[in-house]
Amino acid sequence: MLWIVFAGFFMQALDTTILNTALPSIAHSLNEKPLALQPVIVAYTLTMAMLTPASGWLADRFGTRRVYFTAILIFVLGSVFCATAHTLTELTIARVLQGIGGSMLLPIGRLAVLRNVPSEQYIAALAFVSVAGQVGPIFGPVLGGWLVESASWHWIFLINVPVGLIGLLAVRRYLPAGESGVAPPFDWLGCGLLSLCMVSFSLALDASHGTGGPALGIALAALSVVSALLYIPHARRHRTPLFRLALFREPNFTTGLIGNLVARIGSGAVPFLLPLLMQLQLGYTPFHSGLMLLPVALTGAVAKRWIVPLVNRFGYGNFLVVNTLIVGGSIASFAAMSPGWPLALSILQLGIFGASNSMQFAAMNSVTLKNLSREDAGSGNSLFSMVQMLAIGLGVTIGGTLVSLFSVKLGVAAPAYRLAFVSVGLITMLSALVFRRLDIAELTRPRRAAPAADPAAR
Known part of the structure; x- marks a missing residue:
C-alpha cells in the first residue's frame, strides 16, 4: 500500500x-x-x-x-x-x-x-x-x-x-x-466562492496587460474581492462551512497564511523563469538547464535537517525574518546570470536558494499550523494547501507578466529577465515584514492537538 x-x-x-x-x-x-x-x-x-x-x-x-x-x-x-x-x-x-x-x-x-x-x-x-x-x-x-x-x-x-x-x-x-x-x-457553495476568488484574482493579474486591458483586470479583481466577502456571511450561516471563520482567530495562522502567500510568489516564479533564462538567454540546452537545477533540489533535501536546531537556537520569529531575506536575496541574485557568468557562482547561487527555500517552507508550515485546535486542524490544513498552490500559480503569473512588461518597455528580453528576478526577489523579502508580526509567546506554548507534521509538506 x-x-x-x-x-x-x-x-x-x-x-x-x-x-x-x-x-x-x-x-x-x-x-x-x-x-x-x-x-x-x-x-x-x-x-x-x-x-x-x-x-x-x-x-x-x-x-x-x-x-x-x-x-x-x-x-x-x-x-x-x-x-x-x-x-x-x-x-x-x-x-x-x-x-x-x-x-x-x-x-x-x-x-x-x-x-x-x-x-x-x-x-x-x-x-x-x-x-x-x-x-x-x-x-x-x-x-x-x-x-x-x-x-x-x-x-x-x-x-x-x-x-x-x-x-x-x-x-x-x-x-x-x-x-x-x-x-x-460538503460546502459546495463555499468551495465555489473561494474558487471563484482565486481564479478571478489570478486572471486579473494576467488580463491587466493582455487584450482585455486594465479595465478587464480591475473587473476581475473586483469579482475576486466580492466573492471573498460573500463567503463571510455564508460561513456564518452554514452549519458545516468549508472553512470556519474561527480559524482566523488564531493570530499566527492568519499571519502565516499571508506570509506564505507573499513569500512563495518568488519561489513559484523561479522554476518557471530560470529554465527560460538559461535556454533563451544563456544558450543552454534543455538537458543542461535541467542539470543546473539539481543543486536546488539537492541542497533543499539536505537542509531540511537544519531547520530544527536553527529554530531552537534563534526562535521562529528571528529565523523567518533572516531566512526570508536570504531567500529573496538569492532570487534577486539570479539577475546577475549572463553569458560568461562563472559556473561555480551559478551553482553557489542555486545551492543557497535551494537550502534557504527548503527551510523557509518547513518553518512557514510549522508556524501556520502549530497552534490550531483539534476542531480546526483539518480545515486549516486544507486552506493552507489551497494557499500554497495559489501562490505557485501567482508566482508564475507575476514572473511571466513582469518579463513581458519589461520586454515591451526596454525592447529586449535579456534585461527584462534580470529585472523580473529582482522584482520577485523583493516581493519575497517583503514577507519578512509579515513574519515580524508573529505572536512569539503563542508559538512557545504547548500545541493544542494540532495536525501531525507532514514530512511530505513543502
Whole structure:
C-alpha cells in the first residue's frame, strides 16, 4: 500500500517539475512564445487548489480505493491528452484534467495511510511516502530536459502512462476499499466562492496587460474581492462551512497564511523563469538547464535537517525574518546570470536558494499550523494547501507578466529577465515584514492537538 501511495505522490511531484525545462520546446512546437505558456502551469496549480478541499469528502462518500483509482485514471487520461495537444488551448484544457486527478493523489493517499497504518507506525510511513516529494524535484528537470533532447516534449507526459497503468492494477489488488457512503454535507457553495476568488484574482493579474486591458483586470479583481466577502456571511450561516471563520482567530495562522502567500510568489516564479533564462538567454540546452537545477533540489533535501536546531537556537520569529531575506536575496541574485557568468557562482547561487527555500517552507508550515485546535486542524490544513498552490500559480503569473512588461518597455528580453528576478526577489523579502508580526509567546506554548507534521509538506 505504501508503494502505491509513493508512486502516486512521485507521479504528481514529477509532473510539477518535469514541465519547466520543456517549455521552450513546447512553445516552438505549438508556434507560441515561451512566456505564453504560463497558463499551462497556472491551470494545473489552480485546479489543484480548487479541488483539494473536496478530496477528503469524496473519499468518505465513495471509498478510498475507488476515489484513488479514479484520481490515477483521470491523471493518466490528462497526460495522454497533454501529449496529443496541438494548440495552447488544448494543452491548457488537458492540464486542467491532469489537475483534477492530481488534486486527489496526495490527500487521498495520505488518508489511506492514516486509516490503514497503526498509529505507532504512521510517522514512519509518512516519512517513507514523503521521499517521493523529494525525489520528484531532483529527477524532474533533468528527466524533462533529457526527454526533450532524446525524443520529444510529448514524452514528458507519456511517461506517466505506464506508471499510472501499473498503479491502477496495484490499487485494485492491494489498496483497502475503505468505508463509503458516510460523509457529512460538503460546502459546495463555499468551495465555489473561494474558487471563484482565486481564479478571478489570478486572471486579473494576467488580463491587466493582455487584450482585455486594465479595465478587464480591475473587473476581475473586483469579482475576486466580492466573492471573498460573500463567503463571510455564508460561513456564518452554514452549519458545516468549508472553512470556519474561527480559524482566523488564531493570530499566527492568519499571519502565516499571508506570509506564505507573499513569500512563495518568488519561489513559484523561479522554476518557471530560470529554465527560460538559461535556454533563451544563456544558450543552454534543455538537458543542461535541467542539470543546473539539481543543486536546488539537492541542497533543499539536505537542509531540511537544519531547520530544527536553527529554530531552537534563534526562535521562529528571528529565523523567518533572516531566512526570508536570504531567500529573496538569492532570487534577486539570479539577475546577475549572463553569458560568461562563472559556473561555480551559478551553482553557489542555486545551492543557497535551494537550502534557504527548503527551510523557509518547513518553518512557514510549522508556524501556520502549530497552534490550531483539534476542531480546526483539518480545515486549516486544507486552506493552507489551497494557499500554497495559489501562490505557485501567482508566482508564475507575476514572473511571466513582469518579463513581458519589461520586454515591451526596454525592447529586449535579456534585461527584462534580470529585472523580473529582482522584482520577485523583493516581493519575497517583503514577507519578512509579515513574519515580524508573529505572536512569539503563542508559538512557545504547548500545541493544542494540532495536525501531525507532514514530512511530505513543502
